[in-house]
Amino acid sequence: MDQIKLADILTNEDPDPAYIVDGLIYQGQMIIVAGEPGVGKSFLQYTLAMSIAARLNFLSLPTKAMKVLYFDEENARPDLQQYLRQIWRGLGQPSIPELEQSLFIEHFALSAQGANRFQYMAEVASRIQPGLIIIDTVTPICAIKDENDNAEASKAMRALRRVKEVAGANTAMILLKHSLLSHDPNNRQTIRGAKDWLGSCDSVWYHKLNPGKPRIDGLRNCRIFPDKVRAYGLRNELHIVPRWIGSGTQKGVVLNPRP
Numbered sequence: 001m002d003q004i005k006l007a008d009i010l011t012n013e014d015p016d017p018a019y020i021v022d023g024l025i026y027q028g029q030m031i032i033v034a035g036e037p038g039v040g041k042s043f044l045q046y047t048l049a050m051s052i053a054a055r056l057n058f059l060s061l062p063t064k065a066m067k068v069l070y071f072d073e074e075n076a077r078p079d080l081q082q083y084l085r086q087i088w089r090g091l092g093q094p095s096i097p098e099l100e101q102s103l104f105i106e107h108f109a110l111s112a113q114g115a116n117r118f119q120y121m122a123e124v125a126s127r128i129q130p131g132l133i134i135i136d137t138v139t140p141i142c143a144i145k146d147e148n149d150n151a152e153a154s155k156a157m158r159a160l161r162r163v164k165e166v167a168g169a170n171t172a173m174i175l176l177k178h179s180l181l182s183h184d185p186n187n188r189q190t191i192r193g194a195k196d197w198l199g200s201c202d203s204v205w206y207h208k209l210n211p212g213k214p215r216i217d218g219l220r221n222c223r224i225f226p227d228k229v230r231a232y233g234l235r236n237e238l239h240i241v242p243r244w245i246g247s248g249t250q251k252g253v254v255l256n257p258r259p
Contacts, residue, residue, distance in 0.1 A: 020131060022062045022063075023234070025132070027170040029203060030160075030164065031175070031205065032191070033174055033176055034189075034204065034206055041176050043086075045176065047091075049103055050103060053098070054098060059238065061257075065102070067128055068102065069106070070103070070104065070133075070134045073137070073140035086252050087252070110143075121163045122163045125167035129168055130168075130171060131171055135173065137176040138177050142159070144156060147193030148194055151196075153196040178191070188227075201228070202228075206227060208224075210223060219243070219244070220242075222239075223237050223238060224237070225238070240255050240256070241257075
């Protein structure tokens, strides 16, 4: 057994954590991001993925350039393609060859794998060696039969951790889930389905629309707030104000943080 030596730890200064997005995501973390239907979970995560792959800031926060692997079993091909075009334009049209070397999207590739889906995911992760893996969303990715079954959730989480581990010791993973709708400020926000997911991860964020009517331009302001927090990661609410750029069939979306 490798016994921890307290003197070596307690007398040292706090190290600078190895971030993926400064103040938001750190290497090795497993984060659940849960949101209401239509809040824009996928759009936000694809923006994150492309920002990291293109070595650009995300919501004005510095990112570490690395490969990103995105498993998408949620979004139809036309929606996905439109998201990518709008995000790419919003980010200033970063180099496509560079993106092709750093952003890898597995779109509806798992259904054909059946019971071998986790083995397939591990093989892809081992080959690419990404610094970040995004799971969109957990239920179809893991072929969950009963969302409320804690044993099934625990088994799926162990399989996802194995996928994360073969990618590399410092690889982080984001798991997208649906949250339960709650408009009562006195009720704690939670996820839909088995609560074992909450205990198995390092951090939990909730992605929620701001109250009020939709904006005239069709975009909606939203916020991300942390629930479960450990030593590093998101600690304060993050407000997001999207805006259009360009015109006609060349419009893009920029996600701006609100102070």
